[in-house]
Amino acid sequence: MKRVGIAGATGLVGETLLRLLESSEYEIEDLRLFASQKSAGIMVSFRDQEYEVKELAVDGFQGLEIAFFCLENELAQKFVPAVAKLCPVIDKSSQFRLKDDVPLVVPEVNPGALSGHKNIIANPNCTTIPLVVALNPLHQEFGLKEVFLASYQSVSGAGRAALEQLYYESEFFVLHRQPDTGESPFPVQIVDNVIPQIGAVDESGFSAEEKKTILETKKILGLAELAVNSTCVRVPVTVGHCLAVTCRFEKAVDLAGVRRVLQKAPGVVLKPDREPLTPVVCRQRNEVFVSRVRAGATANDLNLWIVADNLYKGAATNALQIAGLLLKNSEGL
Ligand SMILES: NC(=O)c1ccc[n+]([C@@H]2O[C@H](COP(=O)([O-])OP(=O)(O)OC[C@H]3O[C@@H](n4cnc5c(N)ncnc54)[C@H](OP(=O)(O)O)[C@@H]3O)[C@@H](O)[C@H]2O)c1
Known part of the structure; x- marks a missing residue:
């Protein structure tokens, strides 16, 4: 990868991607940054x-080998299709993720989805990615039937303005004052609070984030019939998303078998059950961390706790891995 463009290079995901590229083995000869x-x-x-x-500007991408887009949906809609006429685009927004002709890729799970791409490749949601990385190997072994997810998502998942808002409100908090939420991207105060709503809630009662985790999980795992229940919650943590997951399988699960599968699973680090696995553990790490492996209510159920850095594996790491796959595939042609 020698000629690279990043749209949204000054944002949280764009900056993380830049730092990952910097420490990668790629010899970058032409780097173009846009905001x-x-x-x-x-x-x-x-x-x-x-x-x-x-x-x-679209013209800025002429002659590049790959473009990373780290922008919100409206901007992605405006620029990605035009830039995709010039080079492959790996898009972090949710704008194209569910389109039939756009691969939605997590390299440890569905690398084959990249074949036949039409220059737009979507990077999944930052909660969906760790969920499928941990569940796919278990699905291969036990046959996944139903997922019950409750996510505890950090504020950086909502971008720089959201992170700044938590810092700002924290200053009021330590002074025992009511926080100023006048320009907050959140609907209510985030400091010393928990918000059970991420994105707009539609008439069905689901939030935008809950719909993303449900629909994207089915698409990536290739399981249209999979039953996914999801409740997504914003918590006052800077970086690192946590997922409490109950899964129901076709076969009975044994905990030793589950641990064996997770120990070998690509991109997964299985942590000791009695060591508290918190967002602090996962920061600036590319892997998905799993612990609290417990039996469920029936022989076919399993409980897990999953933690991952939303800016790394939940966003930039996954995008860079997709770029690596694209390069490998094009060399193989
Ligand atoms: N944060 C996460 O954990 C995460 C995870 C997965 C997916 N995503 C998705 O990734 C995308 C980027 O998220 P983020 O967290 O990096 O957001 P962010 O921190 O708010 O950064 C947004 C970026 O967009 C740029 N931008 C804003 N308006 C623009 C315009 N009119 N023209 C060109 N550039 C413009 C900003 O540039 P300026 O600095 O010049 O304003 C900045 O570089 C979003 O679609 C988000 O949903 C984020």
Whole structure:
């Protein structure tokens, strides 16, 4: 990977991707960074060189080998199809994830979905990714029938403004004052609180995040009939999403067998059940961490606790892994 563009390079995901690229083995000869007009002209350092951030424009991607898009949906809709005429785009937004002709890829789970792509490849939601990385190997062994998910999602999952809001409200909190939420991206205060609603809630009662975790899980696992129940909750943690998961399988599960499967599972780190596995453990790590492996209410049920860095494996790491697969596939042609 020599000629790379990042749209949204000044955001949380874009910055994480840049740092991962910097420490990767790729010899980057042409790096182009894009953001809004407000960031145009900012200089960003990358491997001893300074790069100027430019205002996002389709022409800026001419001649690149790969483009990473780390922008919200409306901007993705406006720019991704046009840039995809110039080079493959790995898109972090949710805009194209459920489209039939767009692969939704987690390299440990469904690398084959990339074949025949039409230059737009979607990177899944930051909660869906760790869920499928942990569940897919168990599905292969025991046959997944139903998933019950409760997620505890950090504020960085909602972007830089959300993270800044938590820091801002924390200053009020330590002074025992009511936080100022006037310009908050959250519907209510986030400090010292838990918000059981991520994204808009529709007439069916589901939040946007819950629908993403349900529909994306089915698409990535290739299990249209899988029953997925999801409750997504925002918690006042800076980085790291946690998932409490109960799974129901076709076959009876034995805990020793589950541990054997998870110990060998690509991208999974199985942690000791009695060591508290918290978001702090997963920060700046590329893997998905699993612990609290417990029996469920019936012989076919299993309980798990899953933790992953939403900016790493939940976003930038996964995008970089997809790029690696794309390069490998194109070399094999
Ligand atoms: N954060 C996560 O954990 C996570 C995980 C998975 C997926 N995602 C998705 O990834 C995408 C990026 O998320 P993020 O957390 O990195 O958001 P963010 O921190 O808010 O960053 C947003 C980026 O978009 C740029 N931008 C805003 N308006 C623009 C415009 N008009 N033209 C060009 N660029 C513009 C910003 O540039 P300026 O700095 O110039 O404003 C910034 O670089 C979103 O679709 C998000 O849903 C995020």
